[in-house]
Amino acid sequence: MIIYSKQVCTLDGIVEAYVKIKDGKIISIDKSCDSEFIDYSNLIIMPGYIDIHIHGWANGSFWMEKTPESIWKMQEHLPKCGVTSFLATTGADSIEETCRSIEAANIVYLNQKKGADFLGVHMEGPFISKEYKGLQQEEHCIEPNINLMERFYNLQDDKSMIKLMTLAPELNNAKELIKYNKERKIQNSIGHSGASFDCIKELKQYGLGGVTHMFSGMKAFHHRELSVVGAALYFDDLYCEFAKQTGMTVKHEAFDFVYRLKSDDKVYLTTDCQGIARTQKPFYHYIRGEKFEPDNGKLKITKDSGEIEFIDPDDYDSVKDLEVSYEDSVKNMLKHTNMDLISLSKITSLNPAKYIGVDNKKGSIEIGKDADIIALDSNFNVIKCYCKGIEY
Amino acid sequence: MIIYSKQVCTLDGIVEAYVKIKDGKIISIDKSCDSEFIDYSNLIIMPGYIDIHIHGWANGSFWMEKTPESIWKMQEHLPKCGVTSFLATTGADSIEETCRSIEAANIVYLNQKKGADFLGVHMEGPFISKEYKGLQQEEHCIEPNINLMERFYNLQDDKSMIKLMTLAPELNNAKELIKYNKERKIQNSIGHSGASFDCIKELKQYGLGGVTHMFSGMKAFHHRELSVVGAALYFDDLYCEFAKQTGMTVKHEAFDFVYRLKSDDKVYLTTDCQGIARTQKPFYHYIRGEKFEPDNGKLKITKDSGEIEFIDPDDYDSVKDLEVSYEDSVKNMLKHTNMDLISLSKITSLNPAKYIGVDNKKGSIEIGKDADIIALDSNFNVIKCYCKGIEY
Numbered sequence: 001m002i003i004y005s006k007q008v009c010t011l012d013g014i015v016e017a018y019v020k021i022k023d024g025k026i027i028s029i030d031k032s033c034d035s036e037f038i039d040y041s042n043l044i045i046m047p048g049y050i051d052i053h054i055h056g057w058a059n060g061s062f063w064m065e066k067t068p069e070s071i072w073k074m075q076e077h078l079p080k081c082g083v084t085s086f087l088a089t090t091g092a093d094s095i096e097e098t099c100r101s102i103e104a105a106n107i108v109y110l111n112q113k114k115g116a117d118f119l120g121v122h123m124e125g126p127f128i129s130k131e132y133k134g135l136q137q138e139e140h141c142i143e144p145n146i147n148l149m150e151r152f153y154n155l156q157d158d159k160s161m162i163k164l165m166t167l168a169p170e171l172n173n174a175k176e177l178i179k180y181n182k183e184r185k186i187q188n189s190i191g192h193s194g195a196s197f198d199c200i201k202e203l204k205q206y207g208l209g210g211v212t213h214m215f216s217g218m219k220a221f222h223h224r225e226l227s228v229v230g231a232a233l234y235f236d237d238l239y240c241e242f243a244k245q246t247g248m249t250v251k252h253e254a255f256d257f258v259y260r261l262k263s264d265d266k267v268y269l270t271t272d273c274q275g276i277a278r279t280q281k282p283f284y285h286y287i288r289g290e291k292f293e294p295d296n297g298k299l300k301i302t303k304d305s306g307e308i309e310f311i312d313p314d315d316y317d318s319v320k321d322l323e324v325s326y327e328d329s330v331k332n333m334l335k336h337t338n339m340d341l342i343s344l345s346k347i348t349s350l351n352p353a354k355y356i357g358v359d360n361k362k363g364s365i366e367i368g369k370d371a372d373i374i375a376l377d378s379n380f381n382v383i384k385c386y387c388k389g390i391e392y
Numbered sequence: 393m394i395i396y397s398k399q400v401c402t403l404d405g406i407v408e409a410y411v412k413i414k415d416g417k418i419i420s421i422d423k424s425c426d427s428e429f430i431d432y433s434n435l436i437i438m439p440g441y442i443d444i445h446i447h448g449w450a451n452g453s454f455w456m457e458k459t460p461e462s463i464w465k466m467q468e469h470l471p472k473c474g475v476t477s478f479l480a481t482t483g484a485d486s487i488e489e490t491c492r493s494i495e496a497a498n499i500v501y502l503n504q505k506k507g508a509d510f511l512g513v514h515m516e517g518p519f520i521s522k523e524y525k526g527l528q529q530e531e532h533c534i535e536p537n538i539n540l541m542e543r544f545y546n547l548q549d550d551k552s553m554i555k556l557m558t559l560a561p562e563l564n565n566a567k568e569l570i571k572y573n574k575e576r577k578i579q580n581s582i583g584h585s586g587a588s589f590d591c592i593k594e595l596k597q598y599g600l601g602g603v604t605h606m607f608s609g610m611k612a613f614h615h616r617e618l619s620v621v622g623a624a625l626y627f628d629d630l631y632c633e634f635a636k637q638t639g640m641t642v643k644h645e646a647f648d649f650v651y652r653l654k655s656d657d658k659v660y661l662t663t664d665c666q667g668i669a670r671t672q673k674p675f676y677h678y679i680r681g682e683k684f685e686p687d688n689g690k691l692k693i694t695k696d697s698g699e700i701e702f703i704d705p706d707d708y709d710s711v712k713d714l715e716v717s718y719e720d721s722v723k724n725m726l727k728h729t730n731m732d733l734i735s736l737s738k739i740t741s742l743n744p745a746k747y748i749g750v751d752n753k754k755g756s757i758e759i760g761k762d763a764d765i766i767a768l769d770s771n772f773n774v775i776k777c778y779c780k781g782i783e784y
Contacts, residue, residue, distance in 0.1 A: 197645065215615035223607035223646040234645040253626040254615040261653040
């Protein structure tokens with residue numbers, strides 16, 4: 001299969017090119033072509049979005065359901081939003097529930113269904129701070145424990161499945177955890193943390209790669225105690241994740257100056273979507289001011305105003321607008337921050353791929369990499385999506 | 393007079409040059425010379441430091457004494473620290489005391505003594521926020537009042553003497569004050585302020601040029617309400633003043649990332665020194681944890697530990713180390729932030745000159761500008777200082 005466009009976004013520039021795909025890989029990028037090709041002349045061809053912080057999407061929630069089916073549904077529907085690969089993300093849960101999550105992920109990791117590539121697991125917790133828990137469950141925010149981490153690690157059939165862990169470096173034993181993860185190629189992200197600047201400065205050398213959802217769930221900046229936010233701003237080599245650019249959680253102007261400071265090399269986008277329709281128990285979302293609860297097979301949503309709505313949690317179209325998709329997050333961001341296509345492709349694809357160590361096969365349109373490709377119109381609507389060369 | 397060095401810092405680069413001075417001005421910068429010259433081969437030749445936020449220095453305090461003599465002493469001693477021109481700075485005081493300050497400044501403005509060039513007055517208040525008063529006197533922090541501003545303005549014999557005003561844009565009538573000042577070429581700086589981001593965004597167009605002592609005395613950044621700090625970070629065109637780089641008031645790392653974000657075009661250094669030895673009444677400095685009080689012609693210093701010291705407030709050498717000089721502030725900064733000489737000359741000279749509108753005659757080593765020149769050794773010690781061509 002050959003895809004043609006006047007605007008193919010490669011790391012070397014935006015080029016007019018014919019991208020040849022075989023066995024799910026990009027095998028050539030040519031200036032001319034003498035065989036049949038799919039003509040996307042007026043669309044932008046970009047590497048697919050990589051969401052490394054997503055708990056659930058629409059009618060599948062790994063965090064809330066902890067089933068293979070929940071991840072398979074994410075695989076099925078994420079390409080509609082331009083996401084061609086992802087890390088299914090846990091939250092702070094009981095040890096048993098966390099183990100159940102890893103076991104479910106195991107099954108999918110070895111039995112991928114068609115759709116977005118399931119790259120593995122991002123463990124957001126349980127080794128995070130109670131004080132900065134955000135939407136996490138306080139009783140399950142615990143201190144780092146290597147034996148427990150080993151138990152999680154050993155539950156994986158493929159020892160490369162857990163690729164990322166969000167943790168609070170100020171907690172006891174964090175240094176050992178960071179080293180343990182680093183040795184096993186699990187990237188360490190600072191998140192749900194009240195760490196001091198000096199704590200991060202000291203532990204960075206053992207393998208702290210960046211911060212999870214910059215600004216949220218972390219100790220704020222002060223000019224005499226820079227804390228997590230200040231460390232993320234100061235240290236050139238720390239990556240900053242921004243989750244869901246709606247302008248609600250983090251104002252666009254805050255994103256904007258961090259992006260300018262850190263450059264397009266050290267910022268990446270995620271959605272942090274939860275698949276909230278699939279909640280298994282009543283759940284109050286304090287930022288949205290809405291209560292979500294399962295009710296006889298339906299999802300009951302009670303707003304702070306008292307207004308009540310029932311929707312079908314299984315029906316994709318009914319639930320897809322409950323949260324902001326990767327596609328819409330990109331559009332929101334571009335309304336407020338000037339960015340060329342190459343920078344966009346870095347913060348949505350190359351940087352998350354690098355962060356979790358899969359940039360040998362993901363993150364850019366390059367010969368030899370997986371054919372994870374999206375075609376966008378000039379308004380950044382996702383028109384076509386290919387995951388390993390298969391169209392969705 | 394001709395000054396020669398292998399390293400003359402001009403805006404076009406660091407050049408080997410012969411700088412010819414006549415009648416207090418730079419009249420040529422040449423590659424060769426066939427007359428007598430002063431040989432500073434191994435020293436760095438830079439434009440003199442310009443301190444536009446200094447209340448007092450060593451044995452002269454404009455803020456505390458409000459006398460022509462206090463400014464004359466600043467003129468006399470500032471060249472020792474490389475400062476070749478300055479704005480004497482008021483604080484929030486009673487109306488009568490503020491008027492007395494302006495009258496004292498008037499006298500000096502028309503009767504400059506030798507030494508650093510007295511460029512006029514920076515009014516830090518009285519139109520500032522009680523809530524963000526810092527070391528200012530709360531009872532004298534008042535709302536903007538155009539009639540009162542006009543009274544201050546009209547007290548000047550030369551209507552260009554007041555060059556800068558620090559104010560809180562969130563206060564009632566601030567818009568009128570900002571416009572009033574702008575029309576009279578008085579630069580408006582946001583300081584001692586709890587302004588919201590939106591307030592600054594709206595009032596910027598009427599003439600807000602930047603912020604006074606970045607981070608201190610202003611509402612902190614939050615990612616959902618960026619406030620003064622966030623506005624300073626976000627808006628490219630706002631200048632950021634950093635006062636006294638000791639690492640105590642503002643951590644070096646906080647300075648560092650702001651400098652990288654804003655670039656060497658929009659940051660400038662001041663000392664915010666008070667001439668604390670000249671206090672006229674007991675004064676507790678909460679950051680230092682020391683009480684200063686006049687005591688029978690001596691200055692009594694009582695530390696929080698109970699330790700007491702007496703010094704002679706008239707004796708330059710006894711008091712010069714009570715506060716960190718411009719020279720030492722530069723040295724501190726350079727220990728922690730990489731900066732070439734041209735950037736250094738911008739943030740210490742060109743930028744403050746631009747900010748207060750005197751860059752037609754100050755701020756760089758250029759033909760036609762005042763011969764305000766310092767010679768530094770490689771450790772940034774001030775070895776020689778020329779103010780309008782006169783050596784100090």
